[in-house]
Amino acid sequence: MRYSEQVKPVSYLKANAADVLRSLAEGGAPLVITQNGEARAVLQDVASxxxxxxxxxxxxxxALGTRDVDAGRVVPAREAIARLRKGGGDSTA
Incomplete structure (x- = not known):
């Protein structure tokens, strides 16, 4: 997909809103909307x-998990599983 083909001015969106929304709903690529020659927004379907x-x-x-590992906030898997099996999921124990 070429984004250069998916760049349209806001006037195009205004004039073709129904067609644009239909295209997006059918799995069309996101549309970059420009105003005064500058990219201002990206329009995509709700599912995407x-x-x-x-x-x-x-x-x-x-990323949060990586931070915990880097900070040493880890326990061996066997210990974590044993805690869960005992019902002791509290990490402060």
Whole structure:
């Protein structure tokens, strides 16, 4: 996909809103909207936006886990599993 083909001025969006939304709903690529020749917004369908947000949330969780590892806030897997089996999921113990 070439983003250069997906760049449209805001006037195009105004004149073709229904067609743009239909294209996006059918799995079309995100559309970069320009104003006065500068990129101002990216328009994408709701499903793609939700998938992006979910992926970002997972990446944040991975980053937090990496920070915990770097800070030494870890326990061996066997110990963690044993705690969970005992019902002692509290990390302050």
């Amino acid at each position: 936006y939700q998938a992006t947000q979910e992926a970002l949330a997972l990446l944040k969780l991975l």
